Amino acid sequence: xxxxxxxxxxxxxxxxxxxxxxxxxxxxxxxxSWYRQDPGMGLRLIHYSVGAGIxxxxxxxxxYNVSRSTTEDFPLRLLSAAPSQTSVYFxxxxxxxxxxxxxxxxxxxxxxxx
Amino acid sequence: DAKTTQPPSMDCAExxxxxxxxxxxxxxxxxxxxxxxxxxxQGPQYIIHGLKNNETNEMASLIITEDRKSSTLILPHAxxxxxxxxxxxxxxxxxxxxxxxxxxxxxxxxxxx
Numbered sequence: 001x002x003x004x005x006x007x008x009x010x011x012x013x014x015x016x017x018x019x020x021x022x023x024x025x026x027x028x029x030x031x032x033s034w035y036r037q038d039p040g041m042g043l044r045l046i047h048y049s050v051g052a053g054i055x056x057x058x059x060x061x062x063x064y065n066v067s068r069s070t071t072e073d074f075p076l077r078l079l080s081a082a083p084s085q086t087s088v089y090f091x092x093x094x095x096x097x098x099x100x101x102x103x104x105x106x107x108x109x110x111x112x113x114x
Numbered sequence: 115d116a117k118t119t120q121p122p123s124m125d126c127a128e129x130x131x132x133x134x135x136x137x138x139x140x141x142x143x144x145x146x147x148x149x150x151x152x153x154x155x156q157g158p159q160y161i162i163h164g165l166k167n168n169e170t171n172e173m174a175s176l177i178i179t180e181d182r183k184s185s186t187l188i189l190p191h192a193x194x195x196x197x198x199x200x201x202x203x204x205x206x207x208x209x210x211x212x213x214x215x216x217x218x219x220x221x222x223x224x225x226x227x
Contacts, residue, residue, distance in 0.1 A: 004157070035217075042201075043158070043217035090157045102148075105157025 001026050004106035006091050012112045013081040021076040021109050023091030031094045032074040033058070033103070034066065036087040043090065049074055081113045118202045123222040126196075132189040134221050136202030139183040145205055147178060147185045150217070151198040158201065158217070161187070192225045199223070 007022045025032065033048035035058075045058030049068040063085060065077040074093075078085060088110050092103040119137040126132040138147065148163040162169055162176045164185075169176040175188040189196050201220040 040219065042219045092157070102160050102163070103158075105159065108155070108157055 003027065004091055004093055004104050006089075006106035006109050008109060009107065010110045010112075012114065013078075014114055015081060015083060017081050019078050019081065021078070021089055021091075021111075023074045023076065023106060024072050025074075025091075025093040025104070026072065027093065027095075027104070028071060029093035029104075030071070030096045031103075032068065033092050034064070034074070034076045035090045035092065036060065036085075037090060037108075038087050046076065046089075078111075081111075083113045085111065086113045087111060118204055118218060120200075120202050120218065120221045122219070123224070125224045125226055126189075126192045128194060128225050128227050129191055132187075132192040132196065132223055132225070134187040134189075134200050134202075134223060135184060136187070137184045138202070138204045141182050141204050147176065147182075148203040148205070149174070149176065149187045150201045150203065151196075152201070152220070153195075153198040161200075192223075194225050194227065197223060197225045 004025045013019055030051045034046040035043040036046055037043050044060050046060055046064050047055055047058055047066040049055045052068050052071050055066050055068055068074050088108050090108050091106040094103045146163050146165050149161040150158040151161055152158045161173050162171055164176045164178055166178055166182055178185045199220040199222050201217050
């Protein structure tokens with residue numbers, strides 16, 4: 001198993017540009033989530049999904065959209081990038097929504113918005 | 115979910131045991147203690163969890179006090195590769211998809227050669 005994969009590893013955007021951060025898992029996990037990590041602030045939940053076709057907002061959803069058309073994929077879309085969205089983004093998955101505490105994390109995408 | 119308190123940083127000599135404390139004085143009876151770690155530039159990695167009994171796996175041991183208000187993660191023989199930020203989390207296991215796991219700022223463990 002490849003586990004949780006994320007692409008790209010690093011991205012530079014200009015303010016106002018849009019892009020999609022890709023996340024995929026091959027463990028047949030129901031639960032997937034996106035976090036952002038900023039210096040000194042730990043991990044903050046952006047959006048999550050408890051299964052294909054079901055998504056919901058986390059702590060900091062503004063400026064981001066998600067969809068879950070398949071069990072494997074959970075892309076994160078930045079609609080109009082802002083410098084405040086400069087961060088490291090982690091995707092995670094777990095076997096079921098009831099097992100969030102044992103999540104598997106991807107390697108992260110480092111995003112710089114100029 | 116109960117709030118946790120961890121020291122911001124700790125040092126440990128290579129080969130010695132690293133003991134990372136976590137206070138969770140408001141923990142409820144059905145909340146578990148979970149530990150994750152994040153090695154620089156990588157995603158967090160699950161380490162271990164427990165309810166009230168001490169737990170051990172191939173990575174670490176978890177000691178929970180009898181009153182469950184605090185716990186200690188023990189890395190028995192720390193190596194340089196154990197240098198990471200360690201997060202202590204408490205929450206109800208199996209509580210469903212609408213309760214979110216919250217990571218604090220953790221303890222930065224530096225293993226010294």
